[in-house]
Amino acid sequence: MLHVVCFLWDNGPGKRRGRVQYTAEHVNRLRAMVERNLSLAHEVVCITDDPEGLDPRIRVVPLWDEGLREKGGAYLRLKLFDETMADLIGERLVQLDLDVVVTDSLDPLFERDEDFVIWREPRNATYNTSVMLMTAGARKEVWSSFDPADLTQPHGPHGAWAHPHALEKGFSNATDQAWISACLYPREEAWTKEDGIWSFKRQLYRQNRVDGSYPKKVDLPADAKIVAFHGAADPTLWSVNKICPWVREHWRL
Secondary structure, eight states: OEEEEEEEOSSGGGTEETTEEOOHHHHHHHHHHHHHHOOSSEEEEEEESOOTTOOTTSEEEEOOOTTOGGGOGGGGGGGGGSTTHHHHTOSEEEEEOTTEEEOSOOHHHHOOOOSEEEEEOSSSSOEEEEEEEEETTTTTHHHHTOOGGGOBOTTOTTSOOBOHHHHHTTOOSOSHHHHHHHHHTTSSEEEOGGGTEEEIIIIIHHHTOBTTBOOSOOOOOTTOSEEEOOSSOOTTOHHHHHHOHHHHHHSOO
């Protein structure tokens, strides 16, 4: 059984990103996309403190705190590396962010034997937790060596929280993926666009710009299985749907 995990929390940056408010609708549409595109035995699990409105077919796991919510919700995902996840969620886990659009079969991505596989961002040497596959307990040092008390705000009291070790290794984005990259890069198996995982902002959007102008249309690559909308864009936005008609086709119940 494959346990497809997502997160939804109710306060701080975790539920809001710029103009986007994450809701149960994101979770329900993710479940529907997974159901249409994954033939492997699976369940969808939402780790949340706000289960209202979730499809009853989604298993709810109460959200933990660990002193991380006030320091940026993304760090909450690091606990997926804890050994206790085998009992709490299951032996084989997939983490999917709520801003991904699933466009084709997920079987080739997740029908793998490695104990850990993660998506690598196309622009830099950073692992991205938008898509992550693991056997519970794999790379447990990512969680066991992480102490929320070590996080600092290098850009002042109103800035994002970052880990000094990640900054020292050149991973400047103050997120869970900076810490994961600092711990694991470059030795892990990683998906790229060759596997069918595309970045909207780093690849699809930019490759459709002409002479620096904003694209009027962004085509979906024929081999795409997942498009990650990490960053400011999101499948809920009118501006995205206007130039990406394929979003409406796939990001639906």
